Amino acid sequence: MVLSRTADNLFWMARYIERAESMARDVGRRMASLLPDPVGAASEWASTIEAAGREASFQARFDVANEASVIRHLVRYANNPSSIVASLGTVRSNARAVRTALSADVWDAVNSPWLETQALRDEDFTTEGLPRILDWVKERSQRFGGAVANTMLRRDAYWWVRLRTLLERAENTARLVDVKYHVLLPRAEGVGGLHDDFQWATVLRAVSALRAEHWVYHDRLDALRVAELLILRSEMPRSLRSCTSQARYYLWRIRDGSPGTTSTAFIDDTADMAADDISVTPFAGSGSHQSPSVAMALALEESLQRTTVEEIFAEALHEYLTEFTSATNEIGFEIRREYL
Amino acid sequence: MVLLTPGPFISAYYEQSFQADEMGIELVEGPDLMVDDGYVHKRTTRGLRRVDVVYRRIDDAFPDPLAFRADSMSGVPRLMAAKSLGNVTIVDAVGTGIADDKAVHRYVPQMIRFFLAEEPLLENGPTWQCGNVDDCSHVLDRLPELVVKDVNGSGGYGLLVGPHSSRETIAEFHRKIVSAPGRLIAQPTLSLSKCPTFVESGVAPRHVDLRPYALCGNGHDGNIDVPLVPGALTRVALPAGSLVVNSRQGGGTKDTRAVDQ
Numbered sequence: 001m002v003l004s005r006t007a008d009n010l011f012w013m014a015r016y017i018e019r020a021e022s023m024a025r026d027v028g029r030r031m032a033s034l035l036p037d038p039v040g041a042a043s044e045w046a047s048t049i050e051a052a053g054r055e056a057s058f059q060a061r062f063d064v065a066n067e068a069s070v071i072r073h074l075v076r077y078a079n080n081p082s083s084i085v086a087s088l089g090t091v092r093s094n095a096r097a098v099r100t101a102l103s104a105d106v107w108d109a110v111n112s113p114w115l116e117t118q119a120l121r122d123e124d125f126t127t128e129g130l131p132r133i134l135d136w137v138k139e140r141s142q143r144f145g146g147a148v149a150n151t152m153l154r155r156d157a158y159w160w161v162r163l164r165t166l167l168e169r170a171e172n173t174a175r176l177v178d179v180k181y182h183v184l185l186p187r188a189e190g191v192g193g194l195h196d197d198f199q200w201a202t203v204l205r206a207v208s209a210l211r212a213e214h215w216v217y218h219d220r221l222d223a224l225r226v227a228e229l230l231i232l233r234s235e236m237p238r239s240l241r242s243c244t245s246q247a248r249y250y251l252w253r254i255r256d257g258s259p260g261t262t263s264t265a266f267i268d269d270t271a272d273m274a275a276d277d278i279s280v281t282p283f284a285g286s287g288s289h290q291s292p293s294v295a296m297a298l299a300l301e302e303s304l305q306r307t308t309v310e311e312i313f314a315e316a317l318h319e320y321l322t323e324f325t326s327a328t329n330e331i332g333f334e335i336r337r338e339y340l
Numbered sequence: 341m342v343l344l345t346p347g348p349f350i351s352a353y354y355e356q357s358f359q360a361d362e363m364g365i366e367l368v369e370g371p372d373l374m375v376d377d378g379y380v381h382k383r384t385t386r387g388l389r390r391v392d393v394v395y396r397r398i399d400d401a402f403p404d405p406l407a408f409r410a411d412s413m414s415g416v417p418r419l420m421a422a423k424s425l426g427n428v429t430i431v432d433a434v435g436t437g438i439a440d441d442k443a444v445h446r447y448v449p450q451m452i453r454f455f456l457a458e459e460p461l462l463e464n465g466p467t468w469q470c471g472n473v474d475d476c477s478h479v480l481d482r483l484p485e486l487v488v489k490d491v492n493g494s495g496g497y498g499l500l501v502g503p504h505s506s507r508e509t510i511a512e513f514h515r516k517i518v519s520a521p522g523r524l525i526a527q528p529t530l531s532l533s534k535c536p537t538f539v540e541s542g543v544a545p546r547h548v549d550l551r552p553y554a555l556c557g558n559g560h561d562g563n564i565d566v567p568l569v570p571g572a573l574t575r576v577a578l579p580a581g582s583l584v585v586n587s588r589q590g591g592g593t594k595d596t597r598a599v600d601q
Contacts, residue, residue: 001386003372096348099357100367156385257386339385 001257002156006098008340010157013094013110014164020087021141022172023074024134026051029206030070031131045070051179054082067127075133076125084137085120088113103151106144113140156254163250163335167328170243174328176203177230178321200226207238227317228309240324241304247331248297254339255291293334300327341393342368342382346402346414351587356397365395375418380428393429394419400437403430442525443469443491465530471522479526480517486526487583488513496586503529504581532583535594537576547577549585550596572596 002010030048045065049058054073057080062069077083081090092114099107116136123129145165152158180203200221204210209229216233217225231240312320343360345353347369360367372382373391381388396403402412407420422428438444445467452460468475479486488500500513517524537546551573559565574594575585585591 001384001389003366003368004383004385005369005372007385093348100361160385254385 002101002160004340006101006157007160009094009098010101010160011164011340013091013098014161015168016087016090016094017110017141017144018165018168018172019082020084020091020137022169022176023052023082023084023087024137024141025206025208026176027071027074028131028134028138029202031127031134047179048074051175052082053175054080071125071130075130076120084133085117088117088137088140098157101157103147103153105147105151109140109144109147113137116140156257159250159253163247163254166243166247166250167332169238170240170247171325171328173207173230173238173243174240174321174325176206177227178318197221204229209236209238212236224309224313227312231312232304232307232309241301244297244301244304244328248294248301251291251294251297251335255294291338293331293338296327296331296334300324300331341395342366342373342391343395344368344370344373344398344403344416346370346398352397355587355593370398370412370414370416373416373419375416375422378422378425378427380416380419380422391428393431395431396434397432400434403434408434440494441491442467442489442493443471443522445525445527446472446475465527468526469522470517470524470526475526476517476521480514483510483514483517483526485529487529488517488524488526491523491525494586495588496584496591497588499584501529501583504583529583532577532585535574535576537578537592537594539578539580544580546580547583547585548574548594550574570598572598 026048030044045067048070049055049065052074058065058069058073061073061077073080073083075084078086078089080086088110091110095102095107095110102110113136120133124133148158148161152161180199197220200223201210204213204221204226207230213221213226213229216229216235219225229236229239233239234241234245236242341363343356343363343365345356345360345367347353357367366382368382373394374381374383374388376388380391380394382391398414401409403415404417404419404421405412405415406417408415419428419430420434423430423434445464446469448464449460452458468479470476470479479488483500484502484505486500486502488502490498493499500509502510513524532547532549534545535548536543537548539546553569553572554566555569556564556566574596575587576592576594577583577585578590578592582589587593
């Protein structure tokens with residue numbers, strides 16, 4: 001049990017560091033695909049803005065989506081709450097309000113990147129400087145994850161951090177897949193072309209999954225396989241299914257509230273790696289872990305287990321992903337109603 | 341038990357979160373608490389939980405907007421009502437702030453003689469209360485040597501350190517004393533001890549002062565008991581030569597331990 005405000009601050013902290021990382025990954029994806037682009041560079045940059053769900057705030061400031069304006073808006077602009085610089089500030093101020101709930105290592109992992117953002121200069125935001133900054137953001141976010149995993153007590157504060165990280169990660173993966181699908185492949189006959197291979201490869205690289213794809217499928221890239229990997233494969237740590245299963249697990253822990261046993265502490269650690277192995281509740285039969293948010297997360301998880309990628313494509317990928325995102329949003333609202 | 345803080349935006353926040361950490365208690369802000377049916381509760385992810393002891397680190401005027409300043413955002417409505425019902429103990433009870441009134445300094449030896457019929461064991465720092473006519477003329481004569489403080493002042497604001505001040509500042513305090521003598525006290529400029537301190541240029545001597553902690557409450561025998569905590573807080577003035585140690589003036593802290601009685 002933690003103060004509701006503490007849970008709320010931990011929620012924001014975890015959400016925004018995850019958001020900074022996925023923003024860095026997505027902007028990095030775009031930087032990496034700076035090859036002569038038959039579709040036109042503008043649509044690429046527009047898709048980056050769209051993946052970030054920031055069209056409205058972007059259009060209010062800029063006419064044209066190009067490298068300079070997108071970098072300013074998504075990386076640097078302090079008034080865009082989702083920009084990397086603003087996110088790291090939000091992370092830090094939320095962490096500061098709950099310092100006593102964090103280990104010293106976790107605090108340091110959120111405080112030092114914020115201090116480092118204060119020292120950034122104009123040249124860090126140029127085509128040459130940016131890749132270094134994006135790597136730095138990813139590295140800092142992973143250091144945060146490492147500090148959380150290695151030093152936090154397996155109690156409420158930890159569960160709240162993990163829960164929000166996973167929900168945010170699921171939403172980010174969904175957005176990334178969605179944008180690549182409906183922005184870049186509006187025409188059915190385009191599926192499978194060389195250009196698409198290249199596009200999908202950049203998507204996979206954005207979530208560090210290109211190698212995973214080769215290991216899982218031993219085959220040429222195609223939209224179906226990529227979508228399956230990022231949506232349905234439980235061994236893929238950023239897939240919707242994996243994130244949903246793990247999030248549901250931490251919701252259970254929060255609901256149950258007991259410090260648990262050595263074996264649950266072990267599952268807490270390994271939940272990241274094997275969502276499948278935790279599909280059985282460690283609190284079987286008690287019923288105390290049931291709540292509307294848990295039920296919603298379970299329903300979402302079960303639908304991800306049942307569905308095949310062929311069914312998703314037959315129904316329309318974009319609609320599927322939109323439904324997924326609104327389901328995770330609903331879970332977020334329900335968590336808020338139950339606990340915060 | 342909880343530690344009630346005004347929040348992360350004040351200079352003592354780090355210290356408060358450190359204290360809460362060391363004590364293993366929750367650091368709460370006013371909105372985290374509520375009073376229901378005369379009892380204090382904290383809002384948690386598992387609903388309301390009873391709170392028995394509140395260690396108060398917010399100013400005297402702010403703990404309860406219904407009892408004191410109505411614009412208090414950091415307080416808890418009806419906290420004082422719960423306190424009068426005996427349902428919560430407030431450490432640093434409301435009203436202890438009277439000891440912060442610097443005019444009290446002058447009368448401490450008299451209070452000891454009056455209430456305890458004893459002679460003070462420790463000498464009091466000489467204090468002149470400018471509201472007293474004799475004291476006042478003495479102070480005005482020797483202003484450049486003295487430290488002058490506002491009786492309601494805290495945080496190292498609005499004070500004069502005579503030997504370190506310009507003629508203009510001294511003249512300004514002269515005017516202040518003449519216009520509102522009751523609001524000011526004066527003391528000799530004490531030569532505070534120095535302690536090796538890590539500063540930007542390396543290790544250097546800086547002035548320090550000691551803040552002991554005295555707890556006041558009912559002892560086991562039911563009589564009032566005032567034990568001293570076997571440890572204390574040392575404040576250090578970080579600018580070279582400064583005698584002002586308050587955290588709001590950039591002062592730091594040092595760990596302090598009593599090694600022998």
